[in-house]
Amino acid sequence: MQKDRTRILLAWILFLITLVPTLIFAFQPEDSILQWFQNDDAFYYFVTARNIGSGLGSTFDGIAPTNGYHPLWMLICIPIFTLLKSDLILPLRGIIIFQAFQTAGTAVLLYHLLKGLVSPEAGFFGGLFWAAAPAFYSQIAVGGLETGLNAFMLTLLLYTLYWSIEQKVPHGSRNRRILFLGFAAALAVLARLDNIFVVAFAGLWLIVRRWKADEDMYDSPWRRRIHEYLSYGLPAVLLVGTYLAINYFSFGDFVPVSGQVKHWWGELPGAPYGSAPGTLRELYIETFASKDRSIVPWSFIYSTSLNLIEKVNTWLRSAGLPAFMRTRWLVLILAALLLLDFRSSRKIIIRTGMVPLLFGAFAQILYYKLGGHVATRAWYWVMELLFTTLFIITILNVFSSLIHRIPRGAVISAILFFSFSALLLWQHIQYLDDLRKPSPESQQTPIENAAWLEANTEEGSLIGLTGSGTAGYFTTGRTIVNLDGLISSYDYFHHMQAGTGHIYLEEIGLDYVQGKPDRMLGKPPYQDMFTGRLELITLWDEADPEGTTLWAFAP
Secondary structure, three states: OHHHHHHHHHHHHHHHHHHHHHHHHOOOOHHHHHHHOOOOOHHHHHHHHHHHHOOOOOEOOOOOEOOOOOHHHHHHHHHHHHHOOOOOOHHHHHHHHHHHHHHHHHHHHHHHHHEOOEOHHHHHHHHHHHHHOHHHHHHHOOOOOOHHHHHHHHHHHHHHHHHHHOOOOOHHHHHHHHHHHHHHHHHHHHHOHHHHHHHHHHHHHHHHHHHHOOOOOOOOHHHHHHHHHHHHHHHHHHHHHHHHHHHHHHHOOOOOHHHHHHHHHOOOOOOOOOOOOOOHHHHHHHHHHOOOOOOOOOHHHHHHHHHHHHHHHHHHHHOOOOOOOHHHHHHHHHHHHHHHOHHHHHHHHHHOOHHHHHHHHHHHHHHHHHOOOOOOOHHHOHHHHHHHHHHHHHHHHHHHHHHHOOOOHHHHHHHHHHHHHHHHHHHHHHHHHHHOOOOOOOOOOHHHHHHHHHHHOOOOOEEEEOOOHHHHHHOOOOEEEEOOOOOOOHHHHHHHHHOOHHHHHHHHOOOEEEEOHHHHOOOOOHHHHHOOOEEEEEEOOOOOOOOOEEEEEOO
C-alpha cells in the first residue's frame, strides 16, 4: 500500500515538474513565443486550421483544397485557431500550453508503462529523461508540429499493448482492453501515418503473445483468437478507412499530397532535395552515423555511445592499452550490460512492447531510405527516440538492481537517480531560458518578412513562396501560395510533375514570387517554371543579390 502511494506521488511530481516550465514559457513576450516556432512547416497546420475554422474548407491559400497534413493534429489545431483568434500570438500560446500537457502526459504514461518492471527511481528518471532532456525536448516538444502528439499516441499504444495482453484479467475485460488497444492503434496512425508500421507489428505481437497464453476462455481457441484480432483490427479499419475515403472523395487521392511530393523530389535531376542511399554503406551512414539529425533516426544513441567510447579510448591509449573498435565494442558492451540482469531486462523488453516498436522503426526507416522519400526531418524519428528512451532505462535499471543488492542499496540508488534527475531538470530549465532569447538581429523574423512583403506588394495580390508557412500566417491583406507543393492541391502537384507549374500559377493569377535566385532560377522544379518569367522588384538586402528576393511573376 505504501509502495502504491509512493508511485502515485512520484507520478504527480513527474507530471508537475515537466508541465510547469513549459507553461511558464507560454506566457513569455512575443519575441520569445516566436522562438518556439522555428519550424515553418508548423504554420502549414496553423494557416489551414484557421481557414477551416473560418469556413473556407481545408485549404492553405483559400484557392485550392489540400490534404498535406496528418489529420489528428489538424483536428486539435482547428479549435485553437478558431477560438483564440483575437490576435496572431494568442493561438500560438494555446499551442504551447497544449504541448506542455501533451509532453507531461507522455512522461507519466512512460512512468506507468515502466511501473512494476523497473525500480521507481529508474521509472521516474525515464519519464523525466523523455520530457526534459534537451536533445529530446527540442525534437519532440518544441516547434508546434504533430511530433508531441505522435509521441503521446505511440506511448499510449505501448501502454495499452501491455495493459491488454500482459496483465491477467477475465476474458470479458480482455476483449474490451484489446478493443481499446485497437482504438489506440488507429489514433496512432491518424497522429502520423507512418505509424502504420509499428501498428502492424503490434498486431503481430498481439498474435504471438496471445498464442502463448494458456487460457481456455471459449470452447474453441480459434474463436477466441479471431474475436480478439477483430477487436484490434476493426477500429483501425473503420477510423483510418474513413480518413482515406474522405481524402479520396475530397482531394482526389487516398494519401496526403505532401508525402507524394517528397517521393517525387527524389526523382528530380540533380537531386536538389537529396536522394535515396545507393549503397549499404550510405544506408548505414544515413541510419546511424551522419551528424545530420534530419536524416539519421538513431543519431542520439549512436553518437552518445561513441562519444563515451572515444573518452574510454583516450584513457586506454594514455595507459598504453589498445583502443576499442567502436561499433563492435558498442554492441558487445550493451549486450553485456543487459546480461548482467538478463531476467529483468528481458521482462522489460517484452512487456513494454520494445520488440514491435523496434521492428516498426526499422520498417519506417527502410520505407523512407529505400522508397525514394527525401527531405526527411528530425521530427520523423519519434519511434526511434521512444525506443532509445526505453532501452536507456533498461540499461539504467541493470545498474539500479546491482546497487539494490548492496547494504542500503535502495537508498543509494534513489539518491543517485534523483540527483541525476535534478541535474537533468536544471539543464531543461537552462534550455528553455536560452530558447526564449530573441534571434540575432541579422536574422529575418517572420513578422519582419511579412511587413516587407506588405510594403512591396499591393493589397489583394497573390504571392508564391516555398516554405510559405510563416508568410501565410503573418502576412495580411495578401494571399500566400505554397510553391513547393507540400500544402498545395493535387492539381498543382500534377502540373509540376508535367513541367507546367507556371500554367497553373498563371491560371490562379499569381502576382509575385519570393525566394532566392539559386533555388527559384537554378534548381528543379522551379527553374523551368520561372526562368524568363520573373521581373526583379526588390531585395531584402541590397548588398546580397543572392539573398531573399521579390519578383513580379510575368508569364
